Amino acid sequence: MLTMVQAAVRRELGDAGEFAVSLPHRHRIPLGLMMLAQGWITQSQLQKALKAQRENGRGRIGEWLKSECGVEPEQIMRGVSMQWGCPVLTTEGFSPESMALVVPKIFVQKLGMLPLRTAGSRILYLGFSERLDASAAFATEQMSGLKVESVVVDADQFETARGKLLTCDGVDIKLETVDDKDAMAAKITAVLEQKRPVRSKLVRLHEDYWLRMWLESGAVGRTDSLLPGTGEDVMDHVFSIR
Template identity: 35%
Template sequence: MSRVRHRVPLGLMLQARGVVTGEQLQSALRLQAATGLRLGDVLQTHLGVPEERITGAIAAQWGLPVLHLPPPSAMPSQSVAPARLFQSSGTFPVERTASGLLLACAEGPDPALALALERMYPLRVEFGVVSSRALEQWRKTHAESAVPVQRVRCVDRESLAAEAAELLYRLQPVDCRIVRVNGFWWLRMWLEEAARRQDAAAEGVDTMDVLYSLAAESTAVRR
């Protein structure tokens, strides 16, 4: 956390590496303030800074490795969490082992998602940095999750708790866990065969995810 609080801003990192001059950086910052675009996008579009230089600087900001990945369509299907959670946090899963999970990010790690995954599973979450283009390709290719997902919006926390309790009572899962991450309550259930037969949404699967959110709260989407 100390490294995160004191990390060097992206523009200064690129200037220190000789990628941009001080004058170019000030011009890019003014344009960013006027357009609301990300600094990296401004530098690429208006100053022609190569994407790989920006990706390398972001990795250095966070002390993370740069990941060189195959096309997202060639990656194995992941079922560790609903795709919506990865999409909202600006990350995507790359590799899962017996003890860990590697996530790719384009702008920096998401500690809330890492904590949620580590609470859901007994594994350690690590991050690496990829280009924004690779992240967008993954979002387009993996719009759906490998595990069936239900989305439920509730008016308040009391109704959310009641909805979750009713579902657990009805399906009687073998095991279940719930964590909160980025404006969602993520409930994962491991189901017995009897539950799969009695619920149409659970038919043919042994794991089900439910994402609860509050209508009064806007979900946090990182851009």
């Protein structure tokens, strides 16, 4: 068991090493420049929004374009969609009770992600309000067994939906911090030997390592995915290395 867990940990560490720092990708054209190039805003509007952002030391440029320049939210979403090359979706059909079971709430809070809904039994739409996170999407795809499509959601709709999700019961979770990868492998091995799950998976989300265990065969949904139908007989452990 320990040998298998060590192999899984090495797989998730990849070539980065255990102390690598995850940095955001900065290869996208800035939203303001994108909208300016498309003729959706003027140079003076962009300068006004950037000035407000600098003076306040917070907020995204889209928020300042809306509040300071009166740019419509739909136009901001259109720009973000073009910036990231992904569609814009609404929260229509969002079920906070079922989506709360998809990923641990700690990731919903830390990474600005929102499981939005599934299409049939094959696609899971993962929503973001402005900046997409490819690592979060890939990890969710690996854990769920579904194809994950990243989408942009209006910021107000996103926050309302995320607030509802955070009030719902999710999968029981335990957070643990370990000294190094060997200590993490030993902890995971001990947990698996104690719980004896019928299925388990380990994936990495930036600096965290997410272990999900299905304790009974009925915990896996009736579809081809690994999304739990309820929070019963499923358990999450999230490990971080000091």
